[in-house]
Amino acid sequence: MxxxxxxxxxxxxxxxxxxxxxxxxxxxxxxxxxxxxxxxxxxxxxxxxxxxAIARPVAETVQASARGWTRLSQVPVRSVEAVEAAEGAAFPADDLPTDIDPDGVGWVRRGTGDRLYVRYTAGLADxxxxxxxxxxxxxxxxxxxxxxxxxxxxxxxxxxxxxxxxxxxxxxxx
Known part of the structure; x- marks a missing residue:
């Protein structure tokens, strides 16, 4: 979602x-x-x-991938603000299990639960x-x-x- x-x-x-x-x-x-x-x-x-087109906040629930990384649906990702596991455990702000590739695609690493809740900002322009x-x-x-x-x-x-x-x-x- x-x-x-x-x-x-x-x-x-x-x-x-x-x-x-x-x-x-x-x-x-x-x-x-x-x-x-x-x-x-x-x-x-x-x-x-x-x-x-325009940068704005996104909240997404992703199913964690068995391969380790799951792609975020909206691009280009500018920043990832928070990632929480399904049971509500948050990751430390300096150790978010995320990556943004050179094409602006956001990725989140598998967490402790089956689902991850991710809040991020995506958009081409301000x-x-x-x-x-x-x-x-x-x-x-x-x-x-x-x-x-x-x-x-x-x-x-x-x-x-x-x-x-x-x-x-x-x-x-x-």
């Missing part, structure tokens, strides 16, 4: 501002709808690319302005597309957006 904290309101506000600029909207009447479209576009970026230009522009373009085509049921990702996000896409081999 994984729980990722919600998107910070400042990120949605910055995304709304950029989307309204692209759409040349000056009225505030559609702000709630545009916020929803920006949130959906960020969610699409995360789903398509396989990574969290805020809207820190997102790479192509990722940010793709999010804005998709939000604008969703806004202008909200009466359609076509759920295909626009080709321009897919092209902008392609460099960020992570493939996971099992």
């Amino acid at each position: 994984t729980r990722v904290d919600g998107m910070p309101a400042t990120v949605l506000a910055d995304g709304r501002t950029a989307t309204k600029a692209l759409l040349r909207l000056e009225s505030d009447l559609e702000d709630a709808l545009i916020d929803a479209q920006v949130g959906a576009a960020i969610g699409a970026f995360e789903a398509v690319c396989g990574l969290l 805020g809207w302005a820190d997102l790479p230009d192509a990722a940010r522009h793709g999010i804005v373009r998709l939000a604008a597309h969703l806004f202008t085509h909200r009466d359609r049921t076509d759920d295909a990702l626009p080709a321009a957006v897919a092209a902008l996000w392609r460099p960020f896409k992570r493939l996971r081999l099992r």
